[in-house]
Amino acid sequence: MADRTTQAGQAESASSKTIIIGLSGPSSSGKTTLARLLRTIFAMEYKVRTFIIHEDDFYYPDDKIPVVRTAKGELVQDWDTIGAIDVGFMSSALAYVREHGTLPPRLRSKEDQNEAADPRVEKTTIEAMREEVGKKLGGFISSSLGDGAGEGEITIAFLEGFLLFAPPAAENPSHVLRHVHDNIHLHIFLPAPYDVVKARREARSGYVTIGPAPTPAATRENDDSNTNKDLESSSIDLEKEEEGDSAPQNFWTDPPGYVDDIVWPRYVQDHAWLLAPEDDTTAQQSLADRHAVAASSESTQKATEELLRLAGQGVNVRGDAGVVVAPGKGEKPMNAILRWAVDEILSYLKVQL
Numbered sequence: 104m105a106d107r108t109t110q111a112g113q114a115e116s117a118s119s120k121t122i123i124i125g126l127s128g129p130s131s132s133g134k135t136t137l138a139r140l141l142r143t144i145f146a147m148e149y150k151v152r153t154f155i156i157h158e159d160d161f162y163y164p165d166d167k168i169p170v171v172r173t174a175k176g177e178l179v180q181d182w183d184t185i186g187a188i189d190v191g192f193m194s195s196a197l198a199y200v201r202e203h204g205t206l207p208p209r210l211r212s213k214e215d216q217n218e219a220a221d222p223r224v225e226k227t228t229i230e231a232m233r234e235e236v237g238k239k240l241g242g243f244i245s246s247s248l249g250d251g252a253g254e255g256e257i258t259i260a261f262l263e264g265f266l267l268f269a270p271p272a273a274e275n276p277s278h279v280l281r282h283v284h285d286n287i288h289l290h291i292f293l294p295a296p297y298d299v300v301k302a303r304r305e306a307r308s309g310y311v312t313i314g315p316a317p318t319p320a321a322t323r324e325n326d327d328s329n330t331n332k333d334l335e336s337s338s339i340d341l342e343k344e345e346e347g348d349s350a351p352q353n354f355w356t357d358p359p360g361y362v363d364d365i366v367w368p369r370y371v372q373d374h375a376w377l378l379a380p381e382d383d384t385t386a387q388q389s390l391a392d393r394h395a396v397a398a399s400s401e402s403t404q405k406a407t408e409e410l411l412r413l414a415g416q417g418v419n420v421r422g423d424a425g426v427v428v429a430p431g432k433g434e435k436p437m438n439a440i441l442r443w444a445v446d447e448i449l450s451y452l453k454v455q456l
Contacts, residue, residue: 121257123197123260124261124287125290126267129294129367133437140437145448152204158193158264173364179365183366185279207341223438240449267284267290269281294428296416305362374390379421381419387422
């Protein structure tokens with residue numbers, strides 16, 4: 104695991120008053136729930152301000168979502184690829200948060216205001232953690248940033264999303280998510296096994312999206328070779344308020360077989376640098392390394408099948424990639440993951456503040 108003091112890529116000094124905590128993992132791994140709980144627990148009146156940034160807020164409108172052909176020959180929109188996300192917009196927004204300690208006006212209307220409620224975590228547990236964090240964090244702030252009026256106040260932003268992290272710079276310095284990754288101070292990853300992802304994702308009713316939605320058959324099929332083009336620039340004016348509810352909305356429902364056709368293969372492909380083969384007891388060799396050899400003489404479809412075979416349930420994660428991985432391989436209950444995440448964040452802040 105990378106040293107916490109250098110994990111953000113030397114991004115800011117120890118006296119920084121704005122910290123971005125990244126929470127990533129496969130679909131349905133508990134990222135949003137954990138972000139809401141942490142936002143509540145770490146908020147301290149007059150001392151610490153917290154808010155959530157959702158990667159979902161950076162999706163392109165429906166008519167710009169890539170369309171792919173499944174193994175059955177059907178055309179379907181792919182919401183689980185980096186080509187569906189405005190990476191330039193997200194990178195610019197994170198840089199704005201680091202500089203100003205607040206969401207850019209462009210995103211304010213989308214800030215999550217839902218309460219931190221989860222039946223798997225009792226309210227008494229949340230309150231006990233709030234009290235504990237308040238005492239410890241207050242001590243960190245007072246000793247390092249001061250007690251005077253207007254001093255010793257920090258902002259913690261919890262960024263949650265399915266595609267946030269990049270491989271170590273030495274392995275892939277030009278990765279499409281490099282600038283997003285480097286704008287995050289602490290990188291927390293929540294693994295979840297295939298069986299859990301499939302069950303939870305298929306139980307969801309759907310998602311609100313930005314319209315208008317295209318008809319897949321009438322849309323140009325996406326060329327995967329274009330999904331990793333340079334996406335660092337953004338033409339969106341971050342200072343301009345969004346026009347409220349005037350933007351059209353649609354509702355996306357996963358078609359039958361979507362998890363097996365799109366969600367899981369994309370997750371494994373995009374995180375091959377972080378995942379280790381299921382039979383690798385050291386969990387240090389990336390899936391990408393093993394897959395590169397296996398795929399050298401195979402067709403694209405066979406190569407993907409081999410990658411999925413190597414991944415298995417997808418819960419073997421490298422410990423040497425600068426990402427803090429939740430314990431339990433996706434099987435621990437939310438209250439245990441919350442306890443672990445609080446301890447990790449407190450340890451990080453103790454060093455940084």
